[in-house]
Amino acid sequence: MIPRYLTDSTLWLTLLPIPAAAGLFCASVYAYLRLSRDQKEMVVVLLNFTPLPRYDYRVGVPKAGFYTEIMNTDAAHYGGGNIGNAGGVYSEPTPSHGHPQSLSLTIPPLGMLVLKAVTVGAPAAKPAGK
Numbered sequence: 001m002i003p004r005y006l007t008d009s010t011l012w013l014t015l016l017p018i019p020a021a022a023g024l025f026c027a028s029v030y031a032y033l034r035l036s037r038d039q040k041e042m043v044v045v046l047l048n049f050t051p052l053p054r055y056d057y058r059v060g061v062p063k064a065g066f067y068t069e070i071m072n073t074d075a076a077h078y079g080g081g082n083i084g085n086a087g088g089v090y091s092e093p094t095p096s097h098g099h100p101q102s103l104s105l106t107i108p109p110l111g112m113l114v115l116k117a118v119t120v121g122a123p124a125a126k127p128a129g130k
Contacts, residue, residue: 029107031059042117043070046107053083054107060097066090067103067115074108083108088115 028049035042044061048054061067068088074080089103096102107113 029054029057033061044103044115044117046105046113048107048109048111051109053109054105057105057107058094058096058102059105060095060099060102061091061117062099062101063117064091064093064101066118068118069113070116071112071114072108074111080108080111083111084113088118
């Protein structure tokens with residue numbers, strides 16, 4: 001099996017800090033975007049440097065859509081408490097950090113989340129009832 005980081009260039013190509021991120025550092029959370037070379041694929045990386053989970057943590061993203069959780073270091077698979085986002089979240093049309101869309105996330109304590117944008121470019125409506 002080929003490790004995901006070898007086949008997913010968003011994990012090792014272009015790095016873009018999220019604009020106006022000063023507020024992110026106050027909560028001991030660091031967030032940034034990684035883009036594929038053609039900028040069609042994107043991941044959002046968040047690191048929580050505190051022993052407390054961060055609930056309803058809002059971070060700006062440039063595109064609407066669903067962001068699937070491809071890495072959560074607190075997942076039960078890694079022996080963690082399974083604090084996270086139930087596999088992913090839909091963006092919301094709430095501007096944040098200089099971006100037109102944002103995600104409301106649960107960030108695990110002393111953990112890292114990596115979310116991959118599944119619907120990039122086209123506005124994606126959140127399904128009814130979700």
